[in-house]
Amino acid sequence: MTKRARKKRSGPRPPRQARPASQREGRNPAALQQQMMQLQEEMAKTQDALKEEQVTATVGGGMVTAVINGQQDLVSISIDPEVVDPEDVEMLEDMVLAAVNEALEKSRELASERMSAYTAGLDIPGLA
Numbered sequence: 001m002t003k004r005a006r007k008k009r010s011g012p013r014p015p016r017q018a019r020p021a022s023q024r025e026g027r028n029p030a031a032l033q034q035q036m037m038q039l040q041e042e043m044a045k046t047q048d049a050l051k052e053e054q055v056t057a058t059v060g061g062g063m064v065t066a067v068i069n070g071q072q073d074l075v076s077i078s079i080d081p082e083v084v085d086p087e088d089v090e091m092l093e094d095m096v097l098a099a100v101n102e103a104l105e106k107s108r109e110l111a112s113e114r115m116s117a118y119t120a121g122l123d124i125p126g127l128a
Contacts, residue, residue: 046114046118047071051073054069054070055067055069055106056103059099059102060080060083062080063083064077064083065078068100070110072104072107074100074103083095
């Protein structure tokens with residue numbers, strides 16, 4: 001038997017190729033893809049359901065009411081005739097604006113609450 005001479009490498013060793021996370025953790029890529037498809041379907045159903053959910057904001061002691069759905073669509077706006085003063089249109093505009101903005105914020109919170117179940121633990125920019 002002859003001994004082979006070992007060559008010494010010069011410089012650092014090349015890095016090992018990392019295996020994909022799905023292989024390292026023993027996950028089946030097809031099963032992971034199936035789970036992602038199910039998650040997408042559930043998210044789509046939740047987004048559709050948000051169309052049906054509504055939030056209401058009232059300002060001016062009930063003088064102006066805005067209703068917005070869970071997808072930030074303005075559904076209705078109600079203005080008490082007592083608040084309509086041709087001499088003070090600016091006040092009415094301010095109340096309408098305040099009611100709509102408050103309802104929009106409530107709608108965003110509703111959507112965020114419903115969708116957070118799907119994004120929990122994920123670090124996706126823009127989905128905080």
